[in-house]
Amino acid sequence: MPKIEWIKLSDSQNFVAFLIDNEKIDVRIFVKTDSYTGATKKGFRFYLFDNNWTQSKKPIDKIDKAYRKML
Numbered sequence: 001m002p003k004i005e006w007i008k009l010s011d012s013q014n015f016v017a018f019l020i021d022n023e024k025i026d027v028r029i030f031v032k033t034d035s036y037t038g039a040t041k042k043g044f045r046f047y048l049f050d051n052n053w054t055q056s057k058k059p060i061d062k063i064d065k066a067y068r069k070m071l
Helices: 052-070
Strands: 003-008 013-020 024-032 037-047
Touching: 037 052
Parallel strands: none
Antiparallel strands: 003 013, 013 024, 024 037
């Protein structure tokens, strides 16, 4: 069973991160509408081997640092 974290974006959209088999992080937009409920194709996947997570996180850390300066 994947571990899941939800961040509410609006009444009909969530930002969802799934930890799958302790080897992948899948990040998607999850929508709930009258015609569709579920994850969209909008998102990305990180594979957690060979130091990929550390390398993938570097741009996110830079964006976070710039964001905190704006506050």
